[in-house]
Each structure stands twice: as structure tokens, then as C-alpha cells.
Amino acid sequence: MNQFKSYCSTASKRQYIRIRTRFVKYCPVCLLLLLPIYACTADRSRKGPKLTGLSGKELAEIHCAGCHLFPAPDLLDKSAWENGILPEMAYRLGMRDPLEKLAVLAPDEIITVLRAASYPDGPVLASEDWQKIIRFYVGNAPEKPLPQELKSPVGAGLPFFEVRPLAEKMDVLPMVSLVKIDETDGCIYAGRREKRMLEVYDRSLKKIESLPVSSPLSDMALSKGQGLMALQMGTMEPNDLRNGQLIAIDEQKQKTVLLDS
Ligand code: HEC
Numbered sequence: 001m002n003q004f005k006s007y008c009s010t011a012s013k014r015q016y017i018r019i020r021t022r023f024v025k026y027c028p029v030c031l032l033l034l035l036p037i038y039a040c041t042a043d044r045s046r047k048g049p050k051l052t053g054l055s056g057k058e059l060a061e062i063h064c065a066g067c068h069l070f071p072a073p074d075l076l077d078k079s080a081w082e083n084g085i086l087p088e089m090a091y092r093l094g095m096r097d098p099l100e101k102l103a104v105l106a107p108d109e110i111i112t113v114l115r116a117a118s119y120p121d122g123p124v125l126a127s128e129d130w131q132k133i134i135r136f137y138v139g140n141a142p143e144k145p146l147p148q149e150l151k152s153p154v155g156a157g158l159p160f161f162e163v164r165p166l167a168e169k170m171d172v173l174p175m176v177s178l179v180k181i182d183e184t185d186g187c188i189y190a191g192r193r194e195k196r197m198l199e200v201y202d203r204s205l206k207k208i209e210s211l212p213v214s215s216p217l218s219d220m221a222l223s224k225g226q227g228l229m230a231l232q233m234g235t236m237e238p239n240d241l242r243n244g245q246l247i248a249i250d251e252q253k254q255k256t257v258l259l260d261s
Helices: 002-047 056-066 078-092 107-115 127-140
Strands: 176-182 187-192 197-201 207-212 217-223 227-232 245-249 255-260
Touching: 056 127, 078 127, 176 217, 187 217
Parallel strands: none
Antiparallel strands: 176 187, 187 197, 197 207, 217 227, 227 245, 245 255
């Protein structure tokens, strides 16, 4: 049996050497044959999508309405289309290198954006078709923004409520990201983004507690077992970071992370 095995392996080894010698001998020929095929495919990917012969409007109706409603050119002025929107949407249509967008992100944001496939791998339209879309928007947009319909005036106050100022002096503009009212004792909880605090006010609007938090709050709950639980956003500005947390704050103001994104 052993003998058979060793014979078998020597035989296959011999055959392998024969094939390898032949391959090495004919390799240059193979490469020469493969080269035009490679050149052809490489050329095709360089050329990108074919020119369609459609008008700028038709192209915009297909491509711009692919992700959201079709935006009419008169919604914005020429400069907003040319310098603001279209250069930005060019990334979404593969007409600009998305690396420019990714370069400014944090490493874990880059992974999230790549996983979400937010930007196509290559151009979605031929370069001349893209120019037609630009001409359609810039050519049909007004020089100055069109006047808007008058909206009803903004009024202050709420029916059934009266406005009362807080006793506390505000030296910076308050940025409140959360308000909760505990109806049992009338306490008001306010998440103060600019101070990184969760503040508690009593019925008479006197501040009775300040609890430090590490990022802006979006929600909170009072539970018998866990005490106070709050959701920290991490970073409030638009982002793809995973740095939000669910925390519990006990009577001694000690924080425990219950969930970490
Ligand atoms: C692959 C999807 C996609 C395509 C294609 C696309 N958009 Fe957008 N568009 C978005 C997304 C997502 C947003 C919101 C986020 C942003 O601004 O990037 C947006 C936002 C906009 C806005 C609002 C911008 C603002 O600042 O509020 C306008 C206007 C717009 N797109 C016009 C266009 C036009 C015109 C085209 C075609 C040339 C187009 N979009 C193609 C995805 C797309």
C-alpha cells in the first residue's frame, strides 16, 4: 500500500514537473495572448459608462431622482448649484473621487461609510452626460434666489403656559438637548449641551442638582431599580461615529456605562 502511495506521488510529481516545464516554455506566448484581453478590459473600465444622447433634463430626472425627489433647477440660484450642490452630488454619482470625502473622517467612520456603500466605485455616467446635467441646472437656475411665499409670522408663547425666566444667570447661550418632566414631583430635567450637565430644577424652577455627563443627552428615564438612566449621543454634529452610550447615574452621582455603541 505504502509502495503504491509513494509510486503514485512520484508519478504525479513527475507529471507536475512536466507541466511546469511546458508552462515556463510557453509562458511568454501565453502572456502575449493574454495581454490584448487585459488591455481591452482595462480600457473598458477606463472609458466608463457610454454616452447616452439624452438631454440634461432627462439625465437629471433619471439620476438625481434615483435617491430623492427630483429637484427643479429654480429651487436654488446658479451659484448654489454650481459651487455647492453639484460638486457634492458629484461624489454620489462617482464623478469625483470619494477619497477626498473619506480623508477627513475618523478611521471607524471610514469603515461605516464604506460598508454603507454611500459612494459608487466608479463614474455612473459619461463625463459629457454629467456636463449636460450641470448645464441643465446652472442654465435654468435664477441668478438670485426666487422670492418665497410669505409664511405666517412666528409668535412666542404657548396656549395654557406662561413663560417664567430661570433664576440662574445665563452667560452663554443655553443649548438644551433634552427636557423631561417628572410628573410625580414636578421636577424638570434639562440636558445642557454647552455645560455637559444634566440639571434638575424643582417646581419653583430652582436648580437642585447638576450631574456631569460626557456628551449631549438625547433621552432619559427614571427607573426604580437602576435609578436615573440617560442616553449620551457621543458627538451631536452629523457623523458616523459609534460613540453613544446608555449610562446610569446613582445617588452619589457615580456613572456606570450600561451600553456602549
Ligand atoms: C446616490 C444618491 C444620490 C444621488 C444620485 C443624488 N443625490 Fe442629492 N442627495 C443625496 C443625499 C444622501 C443627500 C443629503 C446629504 C448630502 O447633502 O450629502 C442629498 C442632498 C441633496 C440636496 C440638498 C442639499 C442640502 O444642502 O440640503 C440637493 C439639492 C440635491 N441632493 C440635489 C441632487 C441633484 C441635482 C442630483 C443629480 C445631479 C443628486 N442630488 C443626486 C443623495 C443623492
